[in-house]
Amino acid sequence: MTRTSPDPTAPADAPRGATPPLEFGNRAFVGLTTQAVVTRGGAIAPGRAIVIDSPREFDASLVPIEPARDLLVHGAYMAEAVAISLLRKGLRGIIGVDAGIGRNDAGVAGLAVADALGVPAAAVSVYSCEMCDGRSVWTQGVISRVNAAAAALGAEPGQGVPAAAERMLAAPAGQVREVASRLPEAPQRLAAGDGGQVWGCWSMSLIREPHTADVFCVGTPVDTTMTVYMYRHGVRPAGVIGSDGGFGRAQMAIAGLGILERMGIACAAVSHLSADLGDGASIYHDGIVTKANRQAAAAGVAPGMRATEAAALLLRQAARHADAGA
Structure with missing residues (x-):
């Protein structure tokens, strides 16, 4: 009988069947x-x-x-x-x-x-x-x-x-440069309510804590490598709202919707034509939802909804769950 060693990077409380495709990333x-x-x-x-x-x-x-x-x-x-x-x-x-x-x-x-x-x-x-x-x-x-x-x-x-x-590759050799960013390079608090907060960031890789009561509006497409990072680093927010990235071939730009659904995390995507990619604040203020996973839909999130409303619904759902578990 062959025994498979457990993944040493897996959080101890990860639910069964919730593992994203961990091969994605540093290949x-x-x-x-x-x-x-x-x-x-x-x-x-x-x-x-x-x-x-x-x-x-x-x-x-x-x-x-x-x-x-x-x-x-x-x-x-x-x-x-x-x-x-x-x-x-x-x-x-x-x-x-x-x-x-x-x-x-x-x-x-x-x-x-x-x-x-x-x-x-x-x-x-x-x-x-x-x-x-x-x-x-x-x-x-x-x-x-x-x-x-x-x-x-x-x-x-x-x-x-x-x-x-x-x-x-006919270009000159590269060189390290100081490059200023016009967008925030740390998560920004965008709103608060129902026991949690809405944060904006350009990448989920800026997040280091579970943030179980909070919702993140992220500038990236809700893709596979985003979910791998969240899994490996124990990031378990009440919800994630990102871009649909144009869906893409095999709908890989929104593959994270289903992966986070299996991880038990609400997730929605907004149209890449409605909000600026790379800008979490724009995702929140300007985004129009195109897709929602099962947990997000259970909170009332639906296509055509503004991301501001979707984020409020996800905060409300997290607060209800917290009250039920108290």
Whole structure:
């Protein structure tokens, strides 16, 4: 009889059947390697395209990343905050997912931030590949947007990711930079009521406590790697409201709805066209719900509802549960 060792990272009180797909996250591989080339414009240093599921796992990547020479291809969105976190590490170039592009082009706002620093960056269509799956992004992704720095090197919409990455690796070596963010880099309290609070953040990776009475409005799509982080770090809020990221291929941009349902956590997604991706406050103030999981629906959350109302309903449901358990 074969015995399976328990997952040492699993919270002791995790309910049976509530484990998200933990393989998502730091899976990584080398997509391609370029050699040193001497051109009329000068020497181009060798480089690699490193492919990973989530930039959140940059430091834990199964393939060590050398930012100065490497271009990173990842399965998350290309909003401003994501790009800033990677530019601070000194990457040579970046390719991510456009998350449907969304209102105010916020799903690809990181391209302009990179461009201001002369760093090539591109986004692939969320409809061409499975979000959070680096291998799908690499093998199936089709470029939808490029910044001027990437375009100058020959990257363009319609290319496959390997072709764009090879061209972008003609960029100069990356360098660590101080990059200011115009959005809050810590969770912001947006509202209070019924024993809990509503918080806004650009990523659930900013949260370190269970927050069982609180609701989080997060700027990311409600995707797989978000749920993996929550599981591994014991984050168990009363509810999560994020973006639908355009749903994407195989609806992977909202895969977290079902995963959190199995974890017993209410979750809803708002239209990527109604609120700015990457901005938790916009998700809360501007978002219009497109999808809700079973726990959120039980609280009264429904498509077409404003996120402000949905958050209030989730707080109310958590308060009722707390009173019943008192």
